[in-house]
Amino acid sequence: MEKTRRSTFKVLFYLKKNAPKKDGTVPVMCRVTVNGKQSAFSAKLDVSPSNWDLKFGRVSGKSKQANSLNAELDNIRLNLEQCHAKLLKESVTLSSEKLKNAYLGLSSDELTFFKFFDQYNADFKKKVANGIRSSQTLSKYEVLLRHLRSFAKKKYGCSDLGFTDLSCDMVQEFDYYLRNEKGLQPNSVWLYMIAFTTICRLAISRKHLVFNPFSEYKNAKEDKDRGYLLRSELEEIISYQCKRRNDILMKDLFLFSCFTGLSYSDIKRLEPGHIQQFFDGNQWIIIRRKKTTTSSNVMLLHMPKMILEKYAGLTRNGRVFPVPCNKSCNDFLKRLSEAIPCLNGKKVTFHLARHTFGTLFLSEGVPLESLSKMMGHKNIATTQIYAKVLNEKVGKDMQQVAHRFETMERAFVPTL
Structure with missing residues (x-):
């Protein structure tokens, strides 16, 4: 039994250079490896590639900013080690995905944002069946959830999001994702972001969200030339x-x-x-x-x-x-x-x-x-x-x- 509990465990920080921001910085990613299998997620930190020490996976130099960023990286590593030790005590089966989810607070029995969204759509389906709401509106929410899942996978390397992951930066980055990665037109982006706002307002009213992630977001629908008959x-x-x-x-x-x-x-x-x-x-x-x-x-x-x-x-x-x-x-x-x-x-x-x-x-x-x-x-x-x-x-x-x-x-x- 004790033999099955043993596992190899590594933590590596690296830069996601294919996703640079306007100021030239790039996201820092964290990769956890358990028994040879890897899972990655965003460290939610941004650094300049010229200041990155590739060999040690840290910010080079001794500036105040470098020390602050390295302290945050050390904190992530420490928390991952604690999660790893805790999971070893609780279960004989340990994977990189399970460790990542435990660190991100996405345990199977915890209500996450995507689980909350899934439940919203399930309730909406009942309203459609009763003729209260339209199937077209339901389709809009289902497509929005698919976009959010693919965004979370690409941006953060995870299959779910906790409520604490919803931030002003995340909302703006999702907007960019819809426009640049998905190639959606401005009014389509406006439509999905309105629906996203609706879900967040509901989460706030039910005390799952303590902060409005749309507080700094501004987007307006473009006025199209509305055709009509003379x-x-x-x-x-x-x-x-x-x-x-x-x-x-x-x-x-x-x-x-x-x-x-x-x-x-x-x-x-x-x-x-x-x-x-x-x-x-x-x-x-x-x-x-x-x-x-x-x-x-x-x-x-x-x-x-x-x-x-x-x-x-x-x-x-x-x-x-x-x-x-x-x-x-x-x-x-x-x-x-x-x-x-x-x-x-x-x-x-x-x-x-x-x-x-x-x-x-x-x-x-x-x-x-x-x-x-x-x-x-x-x-x-x-x-x-x-x-x-x-x-x-x-x-x-x-x-x-x-x-x-x-x-x-x-x-x-x-x-x-």
Whole structure:
């Protein structure tokens, strides 16, 4: 028995030279070897390669900074030796991975950040099954967790993270990882970091995290040019005659979205109970948006009323419309944009209808506050994007006609 407890054990510090920082320093890595098998992790220290003593695995020189860094390396080595001695007493089977995890505080029975995240996703799956949350949002969290796991493996050489590993530096480095290593676009990075923030806030509220790792992080979503249909283009779609029954259905659903602002997912789950008559005598759609659970209240105009009457009683699942899949709708809209000359192959998707609703009704004088309520935005700043789009169009329109006034302007002679 005693013979099986014996093991070879080494600790080596080395530089990860393929990951230099902007200031020229590189991370210090720690490699533990047990019985010939190696495991590595970040020492969470950065040094200049020119100050590194390769032979002894330490910072060269006797400066105050060198002494401080070497003291931290000595402390890591001492803690590893203590963990090694403790594990030898507890178990006959010892590996480099088990030693590394013990040092990092990632014992099998301890709640780690990734275990916490796994549990969050498991709970989220139940909400998706009950129709409370969407599968697309779940997919976002699952992909985020995969990115975090690969980041931890590459950056720190470990398969899990403790809550104490979440720091301001770690958050910023993960941002760089998504942009540089994964090649994600800025808005994709923004999306994942928002989700990461959500998980951290939950960990803080449950007392697992004592410090907000996002306290120094700043990132903003880039405003993309939100496409929309002009009134004349929308009129062309309304008058376009589809030949196939399914195409007629998809065109009607698209127009219903243009005049209610409802997204594809909200139209798909629309039930008769969502359509109510208010004290003003008008019919309204009262629904909580699937994406944000925010209330969306829209008064029905004549066209969406006619579309509702057209499909009344045709579904058997308790929904208002027999909605095809989103891909089929977008494929049809692509064909439609190619068939209508004034659209000139414009990229028309189902979600474009929602943007069309926002810009169309804002341009007709509907106040931002009312439009925000109708579209179910959590923040009026989201609605203001439509106002920005309209202002940009006004500027472009002015530039197009500016040359017509050149002769008049040249004739003007300013006098005092």
